[in-house]
Amino acid sequence: MDTVLTRSANKVSVKSILELKNLGKYFGGIRAVDGVDLSIREGELHCLIGPNGAGKSTIFKMIMGVYEPSVGSVYFEGKDITKKKNWERADMGLSIKMQIPGVFGELSVYDNMRIATQKHTKLAKMDEEITKLLDLMDVRHLKNEIVNNLSHGQQQWLEIAMSLACKPRLLLLDEPAAGMGPEETEFTAQLVRKLNKEGITILFIDHDMDFVRQIAQKVTVLHFGQKFAEGTISEIESNEEVVQIYLGNG
Amino acid sequence: MSIFGFIYQYMDNFAFLILAAIGLAVIFGMMGIINLAHGEFIMLGAYITTLATMAGIPLFISIALSALLVGIYGFIIDRLIISKLYGRTLDSVVATWGISMIMAQGMLIIFGPSIQGVGTPLGSLSIGGENYSVYRILLFVIAIAVLGVIYWVFMHTKFGLQSRATMQSQEIARSLGVNTNKVYSLTFMLGAAFAGLTGGLYAPTMAVSPSFGNSFLMQSFVTVIVGGSNPLIGTFLSGGVLGFVNSALNMIWGTFYGRLGLLIVAIIVIRLIPLGFSGLVEKKLMRGRDA
Numbered sequence: 412m413d414t415v416l417t418r419s420a421n422k423v424s425v426k427s428i429l430e431l432k433n434l435g436k437y438f439g440g441i442r443a444v445d446g447v448d449l450s451i452r453e454g455e456l457h458c459l460i461g462p463n464g465a466g467k468s469t470i471f472k473m474i475m476g477v478y479e480p481s482v483g484s485v486y487f488e489g490k491d492i493t494k495k496k497n498w499e500r501a502d503m504g505l506s507i508k509m510q511i512p513g514v515f516g517e518l519s520v521y522d523n524m525r526i527a528t529q530k531h532t533k534l535a536k537m538d539e540e541i542t543k544l545l546d547l548m549d550v551r552h553l554k555n556e557i558v559n560n561l562s563h564g565q566q567q568w569l570e571i572a573m574s575l576a577c578k579p580r581l582l583l584l585d586e587p588a589a590g591m592g593p594e595e596t597e598f599t600a601q602l603v604r605k606l607n608k609e610g611i612t613i614l615f616i617d618h619d620m621d622f623v624r625q626i627a628q629k630v631t632v633l634h635f636g637q638k639f640a641e642g643t644i645s646e647i648e649s650n651e652e653v654v655q656i657y658l659g660n661g
Numbered sequence: 662m663s664i665f666g667f668i669y670q671y672m673d674n675f676a677f678l679i680l681a682a683i684g685l686a687v688i689f690g691m692m693g694i695i696n697l698a699h700g701e702f703i704m705l706g707a708y709i710t711t712l713a714t715m716a717g718i719p720l721f722i723s724i725a726l727s728a729l730l731v732g733i734y735g736f737i738i739d740r741l742i743i744s745k746l747y748g749r750t751l752d753s754v755v756a757t758w759g760i761s762m763i764m765a766q767g768m769l770i771i772f773g774p775s776i777q778g779v780g781t782p783l784g785s786l787s788i789g790g791e792n793y794s795v796y797r798i799l800l801f802v803i804a805i806a807v808l809g810v811i812y813w814v815f816m817h818t819k820f821g822l823q824s825r826a827t828m829q830s831q832e833i834a835r836s837l838g839v840n841t842n843k844v845y846s847l848t849f850m851l852g853a854a855f856a857g858l859t860g861g862l863y864a865p866t867m868a869v870s871p872s873f874g875n876s877f878l879m880q881s882f883v884t885v886i887v888g889g890s891n892p893l894i895g896t897f898l899s900g901g902v903l904g905f906v907n908s909a910l911n912m913i914w915g916t917f918y919g920r921l922g923l924l925i926v927a928i929i930v931i932r933l934i935p936l937g938f939s940g941l942v943e944k945k946l947m948r949g950r951d952a
Contacts (some may be wrong), residue, residue: 475836477832477835480694496711496835497836498836498838498839498840498841501835501836501837501838507837509833509836513830513832513833514833515825515826515829515830517943518825518826518829518831521820522825525822526822526823526826526834526837526839527837529819529822530837530838530839531838573837577837578868638887
């Protein structure tokens with residue numbers, strides 16, 4: 412089976428890979444996400460922005476099945492996955508890099524990669540696949556290191572490598588460059604672009620508008636749990652209401 | 662008592678502590694569930710071995726059958742009850758306590774207060790005028806083998822890796838496609854199978870009754886508490902130290918002081934190293950890596 416990195420260069424398709432229909436999540440009386448409709452096309456590099464508490468991470472958690480939606484549905488590749496367990500979604504080709512690095516801190520880099528790789532790669536090819544992904548993230552030299560000893564940036568890259576090991580068709584990145592210095596952020600931006608070019612649809616959340624400007628093809632703005640605006644980065648940046656609620660204070 | 666007598670006593674105590682605790686340690690360490698029915702799982706294993714042997718099945722096959730059947734029983738209990746209580750430690754304590762009472766009373770109703778036992782096999786070995794049971798020496802070898810099997814399962818199999826990952830973070834493991842409920846069920850099954858094995862192994866050495874598991878309960882809990890959450894490192898170190906304390910006190914002042922010594926060591930360890938021996942080792946390893 413081809414790795415995710417050997418697919419042909421992508422084109423944004425007209426076909427939706429992910430569709431959220433009237434998606435909502437209520438915590439008591441608080442509507443963290445309130446009737447969001449969103450369509451992500453195959454091959455797209457799409458960003459969710461919005462002030463803190465706008466519901467971005469909650470939407471990610473509903474897409475991955477960590478939270479059950481209070482209302483609405485999640486469709487992946489045309490199938491309703493709202494009731495699917497989160498490991499079933501991972502098996503279907505949905506993968507996530509969480510906001511706080513989702514890595515196993517007490518295990519080695521290699522063991523972390525083995526956990527991510529084992530369901531998607533034959534045993535004989537596993538070492539080759541792990542080495543390839545660690546090379547891509549520039550962390551191969553840390554293969555036997557315990558993950559808690561890695562820098563924050565290295566842990567973020569390891570988590571992206573783990574997500575890729577699941578051979579995703581849709582990759583969710585929750586603040587992939589959070590806490591990184593300028594060089595690390597630049598490396599991450601290049602990496603995200605490269606993965607997208609190689610065929611992976613990417614939906615990401617970020618607060619750093621320079622980072623968003625560098626890579627996003629399409630941006631959706633969330634505000635108080637609702638979709639506020641959607642368009643290209645230039646359309647969003649020229650939208651006065653968006654500037655007022657978000658970009659102006661950013 | 663001769664030196665060999667002390668070594669024999671130590672091997673016997675070590676084996677007893679390891680085999681009594683290992684099922685409990687696997688379930689507690691990997692799932693965070695305190696299985697108060699552990700003693701009854703051991704008792705069930707003893708009944709299966711005894712009844713199977715009396716039905717004409719060779720002893721060692723009966724013991725293996727105990728491990729298998731108690732493992733399957735554990736899987737069913739997990740699916741019906743324990744799986745509803747993952748992450749709810751106190752609720753699982755109450756539930757397993759209920760299971761233990763039902764099992765013990767159920768055995769009493771079905772088989773009465775005791776059943777005919779099977780004799781200890783393999784005879785004895787005479788060294789320096791003292792006789793030593795070959796079967797009890799074999800139990801020591803089996804205890805070491807069980808630790809080896811656990812090491813292999815958790816360090817070298819796909820299930821072991823998934824299990825260690827699930828223990829650290831259920832959420833991350835799930836997002837990588839690991840069916841954590843399946844991992845928990847198999848872990849509970851494995852812990853129950855080890856309890857069944859222990860019951861089977863000790864069935865020829867003790868009277869088999871519905872309270873059979875009680876003889877293992879105190880030692881198993883003390884071993885797990887002193888060992889900490891890592892079932893392999895914790896049980897091994899705890900069995901080693903407690904086995905020595907028990908043997909030494911037993912040799913000097915007798916059985917009562919041997920047992921008392923176990924409790925005193927448990928109190929000291931809880932006071933000084935609350936995470937147990939395995940917590941201490943893991944802390945040292947982390948410091949060593951940071952240095």
